[in-house]
Amino acid sequence: MFRRHKPSSSEHKRDPAIHAPALPHNDMRSFFSLSQLVLSAGHLKPPPVLRHSKTTYFEVEILDAHSKKQICVVDKIPPSSTLLDVKHKFHKVCPQWSPSRIGLRLERNGSYLRDSVNIKALAASSIITLYFTDMGQQVTWTTVFLTEYTGPLLIYLLFYLRLSSIYDAKESARSLRHPVVHLACFCHCLHYARHLLETLFVHKISEGHTPLKNMIKGCTFYWGFTSWLAYYINHPQYTPPSFGNKQVTISALVFLLCEAGNHFINVALVHQNQSGNKGSFPSPSINPFTWLFLFVSCPNYTYEIGSWMSFTVMTQTLPVGVFALLMAIQMAQWARKKHQLYLKKCTTYRWRKRAMIPFIL
Template identity: 70%
Template sequence: MLTKSKAYESKQHSELKSFYTLSQFVLCAGQFHSPPALRHSKIPYYEVEILDAKTKKQICVVDKVHPSSTLLDIKHRFHKACPEWYPSRVGLRQERSTCLDGLYLHDSILIQNLAVSSIITLYFTDLGQQVSWTTVFLTEYSGPLIIYLLFYARLASIYDTEESNENIRHPVVHLACFCHCLHYAKCLLETLFVHKLSGGHTPLKNMLKGCTFYWGFTSWIAYYINHPRYTPPSFENRQVILSFFTFLICEAGNHFINVSLVHQSSPGNRICFPYPTYNPFTWLSILVSCPNYTYEVGSWISFTVMTQTVPVGIFTLLMAIQMSLWAKKKHTLYLKTCNTNMQSKSALIPFIL
C-alpha cells in the first residue's frame, strides 16, 4: 500500500515537471500581447517673425515653417500676406540695419540654419522696384545697337542733308559701324544663349544708370564718327586695317572665354575659374585671372585707334577703369578659393595689373 502511494507521488511530480518545462518554452517563444505602438518623432516647426527694419514694428508672422524651408519660401509666404511686396523686392536680415548696403540673407539659406530657438526674428527692408539681370543686359545692349544705326543712317533731324550728300564717307566709317554693331550683337546673343544668369534681380535704378551710360556714350560716339565732317585716322588705311583685325581677334577671344567659362562651370559651384583649353584664344588665362575683361578692353582700345576720336577714347578709359576694378575683385576671390597657381597670374594685364 505504501509502495503504491510513493509511485503515485512520483508520477505526479513527473507531470508537474513536464508542465513547468512546457510553460517555460511558451514564455520564451514570445509575448502574447501586441507590441506597443511606435512613437512618431515630432518635427520642430519654426515661427518666423518679420519686423520693419526702420520702426521695429511687426509686419507679419509666418507660422509652421518646416526646417527644410528656404528663405525664398518665407518670402513667398510673406508675399501672400502682404501682396504689395513681391519676393524679389523683399530684403531680409537677422540684425536690424537701416542702411541699404546689400548685405541681405541669400534666398537659398535654410531656415533651420538661422534658428536659435523656435521663434526666428527677421528684419525687412523694401528694396524698391526690381528687374531681372536678363532684362538689364538686354536693355543696356540693345540701345547702343539701335542708336548707332540711327546716326549711321544720317537722319535729316540729326545732320544737315546737303552736307551729308556732298561728303563721301570714308571706309573707316563703315568699318566702325560694323565693329560697333558686331560687339553689341555678340553681347545680346551671349546674354540669351551663352551666359548662365542666376535669375537674380537688381534695383530698377541700377538699370537706368547703366542705360544712361551706354546709350549716352553711344550717341556721342556715333554722332562724331558718322558726322559729314569726320576726318579719317592719321595713318589712314594702315592704321584702320591693323586695328580692325586686332578688334576682331579681341572679340573672338572674349567670346571663346565666355563659352569656356560656361562649359567649365559645375552644378553647386558658383565660382568658375578660367582655364586654358585646346582653343588658342583661351591661353591668355595662363597669364591673367580675367581674360574676358582683358579682351574686352583690347576691343575698345582697337576701336579707339581705328576711329581716332575723343569720345571713343574717353569711353575706353572709363571701361578700362571699371574692368580693372572688377578684375581685381575677382582675382582676390580666386586667390582665396583656388590653388596656388593663381599667385603667378595678374588680374587684367599680364605682368602689370
C-alpha cells in the same frame, strides 16, 4: 512462507522510474507539441514602440528696419524652407510688397540675405527676427542686360543712316563716307550683337532681381556714350585716321581677335559653372584664346578692353577713347574683386597671376 524482496538502495538509483510518476499518453503528446511550438517561435521580443516624429516649425517675426515696428509674424515655417519661401508667405500677408521688392536682414545695418539661404541656418531658436526694407521696383538681370545692349545697337544705326533730324541733309549728300565709317559700324554692331546672343544662349544669368534705378543708370551710361561716339564717327565732316588704311586694318584685326577671345572665355566660364566645381580656377584648353587663363584671372575683361582700345585706334575719335578709359577703370575694379575671390577659394592658385593685365594689374 515466502519473504517479500526488498529492493536495495542501489536499485533505487538505477531505476528512476520508480520515483517519477508516469505521464499519460495524451499529456506527453501535448507537452511535445508545446515544446516544438516554443522552439520554432524563436526569442520572444516585446512589440516595437511607435515613436511619432516631431517636426519643429519656425516663426519669423518681421520688423521694419527704420522704425523697428512689427509688420507681421509668419508662422509654421518648415525647417527645409528657404528665405524665398518666407518672402512668398510674407507677400500673402502683405500683398503690397512683391517678393522681388522684399529685402530681409538679420541686423538693421547688416547685409541682405540671399533667397537661397535655408531658414534653419538662421535660427538660434524657434523664433527668428528679420528686418524688412522695401527694395523698390525690381527688374530681372536678363531684362537689364538685354535693355543695355539693345539700345547701343539701335542708336548707332540711327546715326549711321544720317537722319536729317541729326545731320544736315545737303552736307550729308555731298560728303563721301570713308571705308572706316562702314567698318566701324560693322564692328560696333558685331560687339553688341555678340553680347545679346551670349545673354540669351550662353550666360547662365541669375534669377535674382536688381532695382530699376540701377538699370536706368546702366542704360544712361551705354546709350549716352553710344550717341556721343556715333555722332562723331558718322558725321559728314569726320576725319579718317592719320595713318590711313594700315592703321585701320591692323586695329580692325585686333578688334576681331579680341571679340573672338571674349566669346571663347565666356563659353569656358559657363562650362566651369556647369561642372559644379566653382571653387577651382578655370584651366586653359586646347583653344589658344583660353591660354590667357595662365596669366590673368579675368581674361574676358582683358579681351573687352582690347576691343575698345583697338576700336579707339581704328576710328581715332576722342569719345571712343573716353569710353574705353571708363570701361577699363570699371572692369579693373571687378577683376580685382574676382581675383581676390579666387585667391581665397583656390588653394593651388598661382600667385604670379594678375587680375586683368598680365604681369601688371
